[in-house]
Amino acid sequence: MKIDKSKPIWRQIVREIKERVSRGEIKNDLPTVRALAEELGVNPNTVARAYREMEREGVIESWVGKGTWVKESSLRDLKEKMVEEEVGKFVESLTSMGLSKKEIKKLVRKIDD
Amino acid sequence: MIKIKNLVKRYNEIYAINNIDLEIEDGTFVGLVGPNGSGKTTLLKLIFGFCRPTSGEITVDGRLPGIELKSTTAFYPEYDSTYHWMKTQDLIDWYSGFFFDWNKEKEKNLIDFFKLPTHRYVAHLSKGLRSKLKLVLTLSRDAKIFLLDEPLSGIDPASRTNITSGILKAYRESQTFIFSTHIVADAEMLFERTIFMKEGNIIIDGQSDALREKQGKSMEQIFKEDIYG
Numbered sequence: 001m002k003i004d005k006s007k008p009i010w011r012q013i014v015r016e017i018k019e020r021v022s023r024g025e026i027k028n029d030l031p032t033v034r035a036l037a038e039e040l041g042v043n044p045n046t047v048a049r050a051y052r053e054m055e056r057e058g059v060i061e062s063w064v065g066k067g068t069w070v071k072e073s074s075l076r077d078l079k080e081k082m083v084e085e086e087v088g089k090f091v092e093s094l095t096s097m098g099l100s101k102k103e104i105k106k107l108v109r110k111i112d113d
Numbered sequence: 114m115i116k117i118k119n120l121v122k123r124y125n126e127i128y129a130i131n132n133i134d135l136e137i138e139d140g141t142f143v144g145l146v147g148p149n150g151s152g153k154t155t156l157l158k159l160i161f162g163f164c165r166p167t168s169g170e171i172t173v174d175g176r177l178p179g180i181e182l183k184s185t186t187a188f189y190p191e192y193d194s195t196y197h198w199m200k201t202q203d204l205i206d207w208y209s210g211f212f213f214d215w216n217k218e219k220e221k222n223l224i225d226f227f228k229l230p231t232h233r234y235v236a237h238l239s240k241g242l243r244s245k246l247k248l249v250l251t252l253s254r255d256a257k258i259f260l261l262d263e264p265l266s267g268i269d270p271a272s273r274t275n276i277t278s279g280i281l282k283a284y285r286e287s288q289t290f291i292f293s294t295h296i297v298a299d300a301e302m303l304f305e306r307t308i309f310m311k312e313g314n315i316i317i318d319g320q321s322d323a324l325r326e327k328q329g330k331s332m333e334q335i336f337k338e339d340i341y342g
Contacts, residue, residue, distance in 0.1 A: 005301060005331035008322040041278060042302040043142050044286055046322065 001040060009042055013050035018059070021070055022079035030060060030068040114138055115160060115258070115289070120169035122155050122313075129155040131313035132169070137306075139257075140286055144304030144321070145293040146336055151310040153293040154191065157260045160291070161188045173258065184213065187256040191263040194250075195243055197236035204235060208250050219283060220253035226279050241272050248276070252283035259288060265296045273299040301332035309340050316340055 001016050003009060013036070020026040030036075033051060037044035051068060054060045059078065062068035070078075094104050115137040122130040130152045137143060145153050158164050159171055162178030173182050196204055205224075209215040224231060227245040230238070238246065248264060264280065265273050277300050284290055284303075294300055301307065307324065309317040317324070317339065321332055328335060 003302065005298070006325060006329055006334060008326045009302060010322055038278070038281060040302075041274065041281065043281075043305050044284075045142070045305050046302075048286075049322075 003040065003042070010046050010049040010053065013040070013042070013047055014053055017050065017054065018078055018082055021059075021075065022082055026070060027075075028069050030070065032067065114174060116170075116172045117160075118170045120156075120159065120171060121167045122152075122159060122164070123167040128313050130159065130166075133313075133315055135308070135315065135318075137289060137291070139289055142284065142290045142303055142305045143292065144297070144301060144307040144332065145291055145310065146295070146297055146307055146332065146340070147293075147310035148295055148341060150312075152313040153310055154262050155313075156310070157188070157262050157291060157293060160258075161186055161260055163188075182258075185256055186258040186260065187251045187254045189247060189251040189259070189261040189264055191266060193243060193247075195235045195246055197234065199235055200232055201229060201235060201238070201246060202231035204246070205231075205249060205253075209253065212254050214255040216253055216255050219255075220249060223249045223252055223279060223283060226282060227275070240267055241269065244268060244276070245279070248279060252280065257288060259284075259290045261290065261292045263293055263295070265294050265300060270299070277303060295336075297333040297336050298331070304332065307332050307335075309336060311340050 001012075003012055017026065017030065030051070031039070033044050033047045037047045040047070051060065051062070055062060059071060059074045060068055061071050091101070091104055095101070115135070117133055117135040120130050120133040120135075121128065133156070145156065147153050155164070159166055160173070160178060162183060171178055173186075176182060199207070205220065209220065227242075227249065229242060229245055229249060235243065235246065244264065244267065251259065251261070261280070264276055268276055273296070280290075280292070281303060292300060292303065301321065304321050306319065307317075307321045308315055317335065324335065325331065330338070
């Protein structure tokens, strides 16, 4: 994972975890806060904050002594949600450049060919 | 908790610390960032009790710096505090005898992690290995507060990550770390909170991620553009 130090690190960790889940690299248990902190070379409290945020969003669950894992429901939905989010951003940036939704659709169809 | 109020340290006509107010909660990993001569070392020395304030007050858990606090505070000095005529392990064994909170397991883990040769004379170690030895001497304790003065100074860029990883491994979330440096890029991801100093004053102080969010800059960029500039 490449971390951009000019943006909040905890947000990038949230994104990284979600991507790992969508790619199927994390199937159930999340790494411990300390293991991930050492892997990424970041402060464990930053990882803990990312986990807290994902727990608040309902993506993961944790129990003291049992660890942290991805919720069954988010294993299914996460990829879909992330793709939707990305498509949303993509459409937004193109409309801000003055393209209509019709034109965007046309462009996307072109990629198919 | 470390509480600092109206702190001034003057050396003759030079103000090393120019009226600082600061509070640091237990279990925070703080980066103390500033150019040479900005007062970082003086601030760490004052917290440790190596020197006394000209005016103002420092308390740690309500107590003034002194012998009692030294027993729960570990200090990593920038200067070479090792004995060159001793062998590495002998020096570590001798040094550990001074502390009730010495953790033998941490010592072993750190020696392994830094690949520190234990049966060579300190005089024969490279400067980088001597820094790692000093880190073993500092971080092997189960102290409450760790004051690290420029642990990256004199370390070549390729070895800096090894040093910061070792510090990260030794760090426990209940401990307070204050890590002074003018080399920011290699260490900033350890800092939950970053305090920028210049000419004896605190210029910027905040949660690192909040500063990133607000300014769209890394701690290194803030240092170069807003503190140095």
